[in-house]
Amino acid sequence: MTHNPKHTVEIDECSDNNRPSKISKIEYPNPSYHDGEQEEEEEQKEGMNQHRRIQRYLVAIEYIGTHFSGSQKQLTDRTVVGVLEEAFCKFVGQPVSVICSSRTDAGVHALSNVCHVDIERISKRKPGEVLPPHEPVVVRRAVNHFLQKQNGDLMVIDVRCVPSDFHARYKAQERTYFYRLLSGSEPLSTLEKDRAWHVPEELNLPAMQEACRVLVGHHDFSSFRAAGCQAKSPIRTLDELSVVEVIQSPYFPSVMDRERQIKVADDLHGCGSNAEAVIPVSSSARIDKVRASNEGVGFGKRRYHRCLVVTARARAFLYHQVRLLVGVLKAVGTGNLTIPDGS
Known part of the structure; x- marks a missing residue:
């Protein structure tokens, strides 16, 4: 038997030339504790570097929900997340997963729905080479480029870099929904199609506001x-x-526009949180005109409706809770439901 510092070899002593006939086993020396610790540390660093290459982005989107079957991805139907993921895939060259903060049903529009997505920037010229993350403005412009090739009913309005543990759905502080009700006997304008609920009856605004307080x-x-x-x-x-009652317009103001409008009205009137503050001063006289009959309107001019906007805000809602609340408010406004019944 002879000993080699690298491995152990068994010798056949019956052999004439005294050469090894077979190797029973090879025992490689175990690395020292410090060497193993160093290798483990290097692996951890490499894993951390790999983790840093993936950037999570917070993405704000707006869309017209008429031709979407809701926001959540489905196998066969066209959805907001499905179209958005397709645009991101064309941009980065690999599949991505988009997580929305709020789920919207078919036909529901969004002024600003927030979602997050993880992107690893891989070189298209040198496959396998990982590059630094894209700047948010690059992500917004590139994704919108591919979205515009669709129906043009979905758009990215803002992009921010966020930590990897940020979650668009679970970190959401609140959700706000708006419903537009157009009251009046005149047919709904073509420009208002799929933008409002037409209520032919006259709506009792004070009664609806009292129901809101309940x-x-x-x-x-x-x-x-x-x-x-x-x-x-x-x-x-x-x-x-x-x-609240506002001036009817095919353009529905965003949340920022509404806050700016309220602030201007507050500065001019000092009316605080008065519900009528959303009506600009110069247009307040038009509300009475809208409430009156549309008889005598000049040729070629559009006939207007009273426009009421319902705002519902909470951290989370139940399934179809907002539309059911609006249905109750409408019934109160038409007199089909009294406030005690609504409570």
């Missing part, structure tokens, strides 16, 4: 969720439910 707050909203709701509890806190 419904706002922390309640059991079991009567305001549709079948199929997956929420474990019907208890929700409705932070805001309001109805």
Whole structure:
């Protein structure tokens, strides 16, 4: 038997030339503790570097929901997430997963729905080479380039870099929904198609506002969720439910525009949180004109409706809760439901 510092070899002593006939096993020396620790540390660093190459982006989008079957991705139907993921895939050259903060149903539009997406920038000229993350403005412009080749009903309005543990859905502080109701006997304008709920009857705005005061707050909203709701509890806190009358316009102002409009009205009137503050001063006289009959309107001029906007704001809603709330407010406004019944 002879010993080699690198491995152990068994010698056949019956052999004339005294050469090894077979190797029973090879035992490589174990690396020292410090060498193993160093290798493990290098692997951790490499893993951290790989992790840093993936950048999470916070993406704000707006869309017209008429031709979307909701926001969540589906196998066969056209959805917001499906179209957005396709645009991102064309941009980065690999599949991505988009997570939205709020789920919207078919036909629901979005002034600003927020989502997040993880992107690893890989060189297209040198496959396998990982490059530094894209700047947010590059992401916005590139994705919009591919979205415009679709129906043009979906657009990225803002992009920000966020930490890897940020989650668009679970980190959302609140969600706000707007419903437009156009009251009047005249047919709805073509430009308002799929943009508002046409109510032929006259709506009692003070009664609707009183119903809002009853419904706002922390309640059991079991009567305001549709079948199929997956929420474990019907208890929700409705932070805001309001109805205001505004000037009818095919352009629906964004949240920022509405806040700016309210601030201007507050500065001019000092009216605080008055619901009528959303009506510009120079246009207040037009409300009375809209309420009056459209008889005598000049040739070629559009006939207007009273435009009421319902705002619902909360951290989370039940399935179809907002549309059911709006349905109750409409019934109160037409007199088909009294406030005690609505509560």
